[in-house]
Amino acid sequence: xxxxxxxxxxxxxxxxxxxxxxxxxxxxxxxxxxxxxxxxxxxxxxxxxxxxxxxxxxxxxxxxxxxxxxxxxxxxxxxxxxxxxxxxxxxxxxxxxxxxxxxxxxxxxxxxxxxxxxxxxxxxxxxxxxxxxxxxxxxxxxxxxxxxxxxxxxxxxxxxxxxxxxxxxxxxxxxxxxxxxxxxxxxxxxxxxxxxxxxxxxxxxxxxxxxxxxxxxxxxxxxxxxxxxxxxxxxxxxxxxxxxxxxxxxxxxxxxxxxxxxxxxxxxxxxxxxxxxxxxxxxxxxxx
Amino acid sequence: xxxxxxxxxxxxxxxxxxxxxxxxxxxxxxxxxxxxxxxxxxxxxxxxxxxxxxxxxxxxxxxxxxxxxxxxxxxxxxxxxxxxxxxxxxxxxxxxxxxxxxxxxxxxxxxxxxxxxxxxxxxxxxxxxxxxxxxxxxxxxxxxxxxxxxxxxxxxxxxxxxxxxxxxxxxx
Numbered sequence: 001x002x003x004x005x006x007x008x009x010x011x012x013x014x015x016x017x018x019x020x021x022x023x024x025x026x027x028x029x030x031x032x033x034x035x036x037x038x039x040x041x042x043x044x045x046x047x048x049x050x051x052x053x054x055x056x057x058x059x060x061x062x063x064x065x066x067x068x069x070x071x072x073x074x075x076x077x078x079x080x081x082x083x084x085x086x087x088x089x090x091x092x093x094x095x096x097x098x099x100x101x102x103x104x105x106x107x108x109x110x111x112x113x114x115x116x117x118x119x120x121x122x123x124x125x126x127x128x129x130x131x132x133x134x135x136x137x138x139x140x141x142x143x144x145x146x147x148x149x150x151x152x153x154x155x156x157x158x159x160x161x162x163x164x165x166x167x168x169x170x171x172x173x174x175x176x177x178x179x180x181x182x183x184x185x186x187x188x189x190x191x192x193x194x195x196x197x198x199x200x201x202x203x204x205x206x207x208x209x210x211x212x213x214x215x216x217x218x219x220x221x222x223x224x225x226x227x228x229x230x231x232x233x234x235x236x237x238x239x240x241x242x243x244x245x246x247x248x249x250x251x252x253x254x255x256x257x258x259x260x261x262x263x264x265x266x267x268x269x270x271x272x273x274x275x276x277x278x279x280x281x282x283x284x285x286x287x288x
Numbered sequence: 289x290x291x292x293x294x295x296x297x298x299x300x301x302x303x304x305x306x307x308x309x310x311x312x313x314x315x316x317x318x319x320x321x322x323x324x325x326x327x328x329x330x331x332x333x334x335x336x337x338x339x340x341x342x343x344x345x346x347x348x349x350x351x352x353x354x355x356x357x358x359x360x361x362x363x364x365x366x367x368x369x370x371x372x373x374x375x376x377x378x379x380x381x382x383x384x385x386x387x388x389x390x391x392x393x394x395x396x397x398x399x400x401x402x403x404x405x406x407x408x409x410x411x412x413x414x415x416x417x418x419x420x421x422x423x424x425x426x427x428x429x430x431x432x433x434x435x436x437x438x439x440x441x442x443x444x445x446x447x448x449x450x451x452x453x454x455x456x457x458x459x460x
Contacts, residue, residue, distance in 0.1 A: 012294075012297075015298065016301050019298060019301045019302050019305060020301070020305045020308075020309075023302060023305035023306055023308075023309050024305070024309045027306075027309045027310060027311055030311070031311045031314050034318075035311060035314035035315060035317065035318050036314065036317045036318055036320075036321055037314070037317070038317060039316065039317040039320045039321075039330075040317075040320040040321060040323075040324045040329050040330075041329070041331055042329040042330075042331050042348070042350040042353070198386060199386070200386065200387065201387075253352075253353045254351075254352035254353045254354055255350075255352070255353030255354050256353075258353075258354045258383075261383075262383050
């Protein structure tokens with residue numbers, strides 16, 4: 001009988017095919033027993049975030065459209081007549097020395113001058129209220145140094161700010177602005193927000209935040225410490241507070257927290273829902 | 289002699305068939321599962337599997353749900369005795385550019401079976417050049433920086449300096 005193939009050649013090919021088959025079977029077994037059939041995909045939460053608006057229903061502050069009435073506009077600049085000479089501010093009391101029509105006066109919280117009611121202050125400024133609008137008057141010294149940057153600009157939320165904190169060239173990393181207590185809410189200087197939006201490291205020098213987990217699920221974020229006197233303390237945040245939501249967005253993931261942080265520069269109002277003890281609280285801020 | 293030759297051919301065939309039939313995508317999914325335990329997720333537009341390599345196209349990297357970086361292409365190449373991961377055009381998310389350099393143009397991570405406990409890292413980016421070693425035995429990572437640009441300042445507080453220049457060192 002004539003051999004079509006050399007037997008040793010046939011054997012070699014057969015051996016190769018057997019090796020290939022064995023390896024293929026080995027990989028199939030490995031794949032079936034230990035390897036996953038699909039990968040891990042990150043999925044963004046859809047539809048959880050709603051547009052956020054803060055609506056004030058107080059009659060005095062109602063923002064409903066009003067008919068245009070031709071009458072002389074009262075210039076809010078009359079606050080200019082008040083010059084702040086000295087200020088003492090504590091959590092429960094504010095005492096300021098002002099000059100008005102060349103006369104020095106000492107005012108306590110709630111006192112009225114030229115129609116403006118003293119409502120609070122900080123280390124270098126005092127805040128007054130008139131017709132539901134809030135005015136900030138800086139100390140005389142600070143005002144002079146920042147003359148170039150001073151402005152009297154009505155904000156969109158019926159508040160006016162006079163003489164903002166001065167901006168020194170080349171001092172971008174320095175914290176500017178302050179938090180002003182305006183009774184039912186607090187007014188946060190935009191420059192302060194901008195600073196923390198650009199310097200995340202500075203946040204963690206002033207406030208400690210840790211995650212709360214139930215098993216593998218993130219439940220929220222807890223404040224572990226707040227530096228005394230820091231802007232975060234002035235915001236009214238305290239150790240042990242649990243942050244539940246920011247502007248209606250539930251903070252139940254790192255992604256949600258980071259998105260809120262990323263958008264912080266673009267918001268005009270901020271509402272934090274926190275749990276303090278067993279009580280749920282809403283902290284409201286206006287960014288001005 | 290014939291016997292040695294046959295064994296060599298058999299090993300060669302075995303090695304080649306290992307690579308040929310390797311379920312590369314499934315192995316990559318297993319890697320994804322491992323990364324997930326560390327809070328890292330990768331969303332890629334496409335996975336291309338070759339005989340010796342696996343390509344990930346347009347991959348978004350998420351850390352704890354936050355999109356931290358985008359990579360144009362990742363090439364994972366293996367011959368079993370050597371494995372190379374090549375990362376092309378890694379861009380850090382804009383919101384993080386205040387903390388880390390914005391771009392890595394090219395990065396190479398190489399593992400050789402002859403020194404199994406060491407992984408070599410080479411990278412070139414907007415910060416300059418980087419050359420490092422991950423020592424799995426000593427559990428240390430050392431990254432040396434050269435030809436640095438101004439962007440290295442973002443990392444400077446974590447860097448040390450010696451006669452070779454700036455370096456980053458950590459243990460795990």
